[in-house]
Amino acid sequence: MNLLDPTAYEAVRRPLEQAHGLPPACYHDAGFHQRECDTIFTQGWLMVGRTDRIPDPGDFCTVGFGDVSLILTRAEDGSLQALSNTCRHRGAPLVKGEGHCRAFSCPYHAWTYKLDGTLAAAPGMQDTANFNLADYPLKRVRIDSWDGFMFVCVSEDAPPLAQWLGDLPERLAMYGFGTMRTARRVEYPVACNWKVWVENFMEGYHIPSVHRSTISRQKVVNMPEEPGRGEYTAIYERHEGTRALLQGDEGFGPIETLTGESSLGSRFILIYPNAMLAIANDTMWCFEAWPEGPLRTKIVLSSCFPAERFERPDFERLASHYFKRQDIVVGEDNDIAEWQQAGLQSRHASPGRFSVKEKIVHALDNWVLDRVLGIREKQS
């Protein structure tokens, strides 16, 4: 089967009630995955966590997927910078992980770059003809932020972040994400295709079975989904209390500024392609999905609370209840994602049908196809 032939997807393109899922090979084929990197991950805005990962000049962290490897840092003037993590001399990476430095000095021959990527020193190059430091800066990639969420974009052609997000910032303004702080950042390596994890995040169909002994007991009413303008999709659920704790555990109580629906339930947002927000009335969790090839995904979870919660003497104790819930429930999701992935790789796997509770799974699959098949470029 040719996975880049649009006629192979006629059944995925139908309305939800009549549609089939993606062919299983879309979840493990190396060529299809490469095409996703070329048309999705290098063409749009990707969330790289919160700006408080790198609060001060010289703080840095690294991020990557496929053949993209970036250093995110804060320059002397406080601006966010995204720099290619490959030396302009003979290509060695400059740093790994995260840390703090005054300049990036290549471990190989010590070419040294300022925090804004300009080359400041290149020892032993004085006799090289026509060599000017100014001609060899690190390549800079687009970086921007919204209310403390940090995004990068490898493409020069993608619209600005504000356009990518559309009306989302305005719709979520009441939560005050800009003044929230990150209490914990955890990484989960998961042996599944990135779409498997994201699809699971955006459907509640699995909750009674996968989460039967944890969060399934809470009575939840799914409200009509909120259509919006921007590269995102949203779910709202109404329920009592918070969705972010296990039953019986004490929490911080609702964020004081919330009113209306926001105080009475939870929102789940997918900002295409890699960012997922779980917004309860007392906390916000942001998940990043980073593909590491077709069969592996790194999920990163940042847990945020309003800044004033951190001042409370019982902060650690109460925050640990939220982390306990995360570790258990996200663990259940990671396990089912790996379980599903194994089945998708069976030679007998074939596309199934959707429940109406899987509206966003269907929407995501079609969003992916629009890009992978090049239909979106042709239309615009």
Ligand code: FES
């Ligand atoms: S590869 Fe970086 S200084 Fe030589």
Ligand SMILES: [Fe+2]
């Ligand atoms: Fe789940």
